[in-house]
Amino acid sequence: MTTLLHPYDVTQESDMQSPLDFNRRSRLKHVDRTFKAEIINIISLTEMEKLFQVRIMDDYYRSKFSYLPGQFVMLELPGFGEIPISISSSSSNKGFIELCIRKMGSVTTMLHKARRGAKVGIRGPFGTHFPMEKMHGHNVLLIAGGLGLAPLRAPIFNVIENRSNFNQVDILYGTKSPKNMLFNYQYEEWNRIADINLQVIVEHGADSWTGPVGMITSLLDDVTILPDDTFAIICGPPIMFKFVCERLTDDGIPMHRMFVSLERRMHCGMGKCCRCNIGSTYTCIDGPVFDYWTVMNLKEAI
Numbered sequence: 213m214t215t216l217l218h219p220y221d222v223t224q225e226s227d228m229q230s231p232l233d234f235n236r237r238s239r240l241k242h243v244d245r246t247f248k249a250e251i252i253n254i255i256s257l258t259e260m261e262k263l264f265q266v267r268i269m270d271d272y273y274r275s276k277f278s279y280l281p282g283q284f285v286m287l288e289l290p291g292f293g294e295i296p297i298s299i300s301s302s303s304s305n306k307g308f309i310e311l312c313i314r315k316m317g318s319v320t321t322m323l324h325k326a327r328r329g330a331k332v333g334i335r336g337p338f339g340t341h342f343p344m345e346k347m348h349g350h351n352v353l354l355i356a357g358g359l360g361l362a363p364l365r366a367p368i369f370n371v372i373e374n375r376s377n378f379n380q381v382d383i384l385y386g387t388k389s390p391k392n393m394l395f396n397y398q399y400e401e402w403n404r405i406a407d408i409n410l411q412v413i414v415e416h417g418a419d420s421w422t423g424p425v426g427m428i429t430s431l432l433d434d435v436t437i438l439p440d441d442t443f444a445i446i447c448g449p450p451i452m453f454k455f456v457c458e459r460l461t462d463d464g465i466p467m468h469r470m471f472v473s474l475e476r477r478m479h480c481g482m483g484k485c486c487r488c489n490i491g492s493t494y495t496c497i498d499g500p501v502f503d504y505w506t507v508m509n510l511k512e513a514i
């Protein structure tokens with residue numbers, strides 16, 4: 213009898229990511245199957261961003277769907293198109309995934325009009341992930357600017373759920389103004405976790421804002437950085453992570469211990485359409501998570 217290989221079966225041991233080979237191929241087989249899914253809840257975060265809780269409808273595929281912090285899915289809104297979106301929820305969450313989506317153009321605008329119960333399609337998960345296990349026993353800096361908190365939320369959950377595996381943990385978040393802040397209902401909970409230091413800064417204050425005002429790099433002045441013992445994950449627009457990575461380089465953190473997530477226009481998400489490549493590097497399968505050294509060596513990556 214022929215044994216059919218399930219799309220979620222992990223590839224051969226030799227194909228799997230080793231800690232030193234994190235940015236080559238995703239651990240999971242790339243599948244072009246679209247899972248029927250349902251939007252089970254929508255949380256309005258700001259004027260521009262909503263959090264969608266999306267549940268794969270088939271019990272079997274839902275139970276098999278697993279992902280790692282930093283990976284993304286292709287989300288299809290039937291009749292309108294398909295877009296890459298980072299998974300923003302904890303990878304230990306088995307019931308549904310959370311996608312934080314900014315209203316930008318045709319597909320995202322229609323998604324923002326969707327109601328609970330709307331049917332969508334999910335392909336994936338795709339891409340490389342943040343090498344959380346490599347960071348065990350070390351200090352971790354989790355830094356996000358603006359919408360970057362959406363992809364950063366998955367590693368934040370990973371650190372919180374496995375707190376004893378990490379040493380000092382700092383979360384730094386910067387937005388344009390207090391009204392642009394994402395997930396502010398969770399800050400208190402994150403802050404309460406022992407030894408997690410969360411700092412938020414805005415570029416332009418408001419009457420109600422009592423926190424710091426300025427650029428995100430200024431928050432680093434209050435963080436004790438042990439260059440030989442610190443890993444950093446930085447998510448946000450390229451201009452922001454460039455400034456942050458340059459500052460961290462000045463502080464002595466080696467480039468290969470800083471990880472960023474690159475965004476490129478994507479169509480297939482699985483290395484077939486050649487829409488996302490930078491030279492011979494495919495952002496969808498060789499990334500989107502890269503170490504800063506690799507990014508600096510990719511021509512025109514930022």
Ligand SMILES: Cc1cc2nc3c(=O)[nH]c(=O)nc-3n(C[C@H](O)[C@H](O)[C@H](O)COP(=O)(O)OP(=O)(O)OC[C@H]3O[C@@H](n4cnc5c(N)ncnc54)[C@H](O)[C@@H]3O)c2cc1C
Binds near residue numbers: 293295319
């Ligand atoms: C790996 C990855 C993860 C992403 N994660 C998120 C996320 O968690 N939340 C979120 O809101 N967005 C995320 N994006 C961006 C998101 O895919 C785009 O905003 C979306 O495709 C726009 O689709 P649209 O049809 O609404 O806009 P369009 O009408 O296609 O374009 C409108 C605007 O969006 C920009 N845009 C289009 N495609 C992309 C793209 N692939 N990347 C960046 N900008 C784009 C265009 O330049 C234009 O300014 C991610 C992109 C990638 C590649």
Ligand code: FES
Binds near residue numbers: 480482486487494495
């Ligand atoms: S999105 Fe098609 S090759 Fe990367």
